[in-house]
Amino acid sequence: xxxxxxxxxxxxxxxxxxxxxxxxxxxxxxxxxxxxxxxxxxxxxxxxxxxxxxxxxxxxxxxxxxxxxxxxxxxxxxxxxxxxxxxxxxxxxxxxxxxxxxxxxxxxxxxxxxxxxxxxxxxxxxxxxxxxxxxxxxxxxxxxxxxxxxxxxxxxxxxxxxxxxxxxxxxxxxxxxxxxxxxxxxxxxxxxxxxxxxxxxxx
Numbered sequence: 001x002x003x004x005x006x007x008x009x010x011x012x013x014x015x016x017x018x019x020x021x022x023x024x025x026x027x028x029x030x031x032x033x034x035x036x037x038x039x040x041x042x043x044x045x046x047x048x049x050x051x052x053x054x055x056x057x058x059x060x061x062x063x064x065x066x067x068x069x070x071x072x073x074x075x076x077x078x079x080x081x082x083x084x085x086x087x088x089x090x091x092x093x094x095x096x097x098x099x100x101x102x103x104x105x106x107x108x109x110x111x112x113x114x115x116x117x118x119x120x121x122x123x124x125x126x127x128x129x130x131x132x133x134x135x136x137x138x139x140x141x142x143x144x145x146x147x148x149x150x151x152x153x154x155x156x157x158x159x160x161x162x163x164x165x166x167x168x169x170x171x172x173x174x175x176x177x178x179x180x181x182x183x184x185x186x187x188x189x190x191x192x193x194x195x196x197x198x199x200x201x202x203x
Contacts, residue, residue: 004072008065011042015057025056042068045151052180053155055162062087063125063154070150071121086132087125087157089150094118097203102141102189103131112194113203114187116146122184123150127161140164144187145177146200152182164188170195 015035016023028051035043042064049060062084070082070089081096082089090096100112116122126144129136136158143161147153156177163173167190174195177186185198196202 001069001073004069005065008042008068011040012061014040015043023058025058027054027056029057045149046155049149049151049155052152052182053159055155055159059158060151060155063089063123063150063152067121067123067150074121085134086128087150087154088123090116090122090124091120092116092118098124100126100142100144100187100189101131103128106141106189107192108141108189108194112187112189114144115201115203117199119148121148123147123153125150125153125157127157129161129165134158137162138164138169139166139190141189141191142187143189144200146184146186146198147182148184149182156180156183156186160186160188164190167191167193 031047045064046057046060050057066082066084066087066089070080073080074091079092095118096116097113098116102108124146126142127136128142129139130141138161140161143157145153145157160173160177170188170193174197185200187200188195
């Protein structure tokens, strides 16, 4: 795990130093030739995920790193859960139950649990405009996305959270999220309302 993290930081440091605006970008950036196929698979995964979601590359960093670590650990163990600040990569032979944290003041606090299917690899990532330090242009208590790729789940959770500033935004945000082809399902909590779609199942 330490070795993989070291390599992730190497790639991120090179991208931040070599690509002006990479760290602060709020929209997808084209990658130069020296990145593509040049030993920077983490950066390529982040860029591809964020192109799908329409957000900046750092919106996918936590999920992408979690999956890199998890995939390496799967060479040594059949099951793994890597959590990175609310963004998870999970490979499990049995279903798992996950609690969704929506903040101390949410009426859904400690009440929302989702069933995650047994799978060789899932990304389950959450963004919030009210909890944590990540940048969000919305006010969702929790915007969660499940996908086969943790980088995609992370980027799309950020994009989904950006769309929800009030309860009336839920329907349009979910309709838009359904258009993301690589998404398995999602969930949004804001105030006293919750929206759920796709393969996510509440317990």
